[in-house]
Amino acid sequence: MPKWAMVIDLDKCTGCGDCMAACKLENNVAIVSPEQTEEGRVMFWMDMMSVYDGEYPHVKVKRIPKPCFHCDNPPCIKVCPVHATYINPEGLVGQIYHRCIGCRYCMAACPYTAKVFNWYEPEWAEEFKTCLNPDVSLRMKGVVEKCSFCAHRLQVVKEDADAEDREIMDGEYMPACSESCPADAIYFGDLENRESKVFKLSRSPRAFKELEGLGTEPKVIYLSKRE
């Protein structure tokens, strides 16, 4: 069984935010009005953390892309009352939008604040509606959603591989963010495959995981010389 994981090289990342935009388009994430954003209801599956270090004028800004970490031991699925969020054997943590009752317990339990909630019925501008991605189901108001590692792409890749009767190649299954990154800072692949780029990078001395001490075993690994 493959174990899908992401490596984000913070030394390469320029903080441009292309991954955020690509993700929003790929996954039909609702566009939230500026007033709502003010109130803290912005919806990003791929978020960007900004950390300011030091005092003015010597401020260093760190920009850190933050998707769902697809924890191997996810605190979010343990608390869901209705099996609406689950981890599959390939390590992808998914959401079942049609079953979620919207209790938001999983949001409260996620140490990475990776989930977002549909506070209102999701909305798109008229001209936008024609270019929604048909592979990703639309959400309704009152349910939780989050980064899926573009699991719909895996579906396509799997079908192709099956048809040609071969294994999935390294780099064949890529989420939108890693595909779009102009700096090539986001790698994606199979952690179980010792030949994969992701596996090699995860062994790099620069590699670290967020909040490792919690035992959630995130499958998003950062690379950085800093700190």
Next chain:
Amino acid sequence: MTEEKTKTIDIDEALYRPIYETGRGFYLTVGILLMIILFAAFMYVRQVYYGLGVTGMNQPVTWGFYIVNFVFFIGISHAGTLISAILRLSKAEWRRPITRMAEVITAIVLAIGGLHPIIDLGRPDRVLNIFTAGRLQSPLLWDVTSITAYFTASTVYLYLPMIPDIAKLRDRGGKLTRFYDFLSWGWQGTDHQKKVLNRAINILMVMVIPIAVSVHTVISYIFSMTLQPGWHSTIFGPYFVVGAIFSGIAALLIVMIAFRKVFHLENYLKLIHFQYLSTLLLIMSLLWFYFTFSEYLTGIFGAEPHEMDVILYKFTGPYAIFFWSMVVFNFIIPVIVLSFKKFKTIKGILFASITVVIGMWLERLNIVIPSLANPRMELGSGMYFPSLTEWSLFVGAIAVFVLGYVLFSKFFPIISIWEIEEGREESIKEVEKRVKSYLPGPAETSD
């Protein structure tokens, strides 16, 4: 039979009067309360229609007033059944006029509190999913189970000791005789029936105590089972239970004082009852402080950075005002008021109880919001301002409580009449016997 009837009428008439005499005040209260409730219902329907966006919740503060009130109301509900069971179990004779009032609080408030998580749902239409696809492993379902158990147990525990009183109402005749006949389950007051009833009450009161404790422990588990700073703490179970009993006693005192005033029950609820109960309140206040102190001292001493973020948010950050007024309301005021005999009048006790109820509500607020507002990731801290919808549902919930109580007192005596009678007839002898049995016997002449 008729002779007997007239006799009972005379002694405890004050307890029957509210049932048979309906004044203008009653209709006025019910009318006003119904209006408030209707408005709250309208706001709720609006929330279901538009989505939870009409509340003040956001990311990262994904839980707001609804969960705070859920914990708060369930806490209040501990007044009743638990306290009444403890008083019954310890054979405290002064319990007699108090138990019924306490049990009614439980039944009503528990129903209100239990509804709050449903109000909080983003998709209330799918609530039945917990029956078909539920996960008993989720602390939320532990709650559903234990609250249902507690609700069943406490209604049974309210109902059984009410049977003899219902039979009395049945025997007095009137419009609702059939209703009372149905509810009285054929009670005739025979010795055998008394024995059966007493045995059932005894079993129940032993059962109800662990159930009540489990309910609030499980509610604390909702928070402590997550990994969030400020929540992930083993002290939460007993801390919540103590807080629940604390706020429960305060609410009970307020209700008692209100009914004493409105129904003129000065003869039944004497200063001594309030003083005994307020001593209990004082003890709980000290216990509460002890738990709060231990909880925060361990946090501060360990100084784990994320934990400290939450604590500083409460101590000096945006929640400082709520945190420190909680300490004043829950500890400083009640301790000062209740430790001095001079202040321990009905007015003083009422004042202390009101501050405790407010303080305990603030405590729940202080537990739920700051932990959510300070995520572990570097996202900055969030803020939460409740919207009009949340306020009106809060007020509506309180109105439902008052309405429920008013209606209950319209149909049933608010003080257990037969237990008062029993107290008059038997317990003086019984207590004398009991006290004698504690005392050292006649000195056996030692050789």
Next chain:
Amino acid sequence: MNSTENTSRDKIIFTAQLASISLIWIFVIAIAIWILNLISVSVDLNDAPGISIAISLVAIPVFFTLASILTYVFVGFHKNSKSDLNNTLGD
């Protein structure tokens, strides 16, 4: 009051009481079935069934005890009221 009217009224009320008792049993049994269903779901999905079973071991007996207490009271009241009636009649 007419005595036949009285007894027929008594009968209606007694049936209503019986119905309420059976409602409680239906409620309790429904809860038990619900919990068993959840356990079977968690076994199917291999999703920590141990916890579910532990909870059900506590929860189900509690509900059944509550219903039994109510039934005990109801039966206890009625068993005696009949023999009592006989006594008074005999006197």
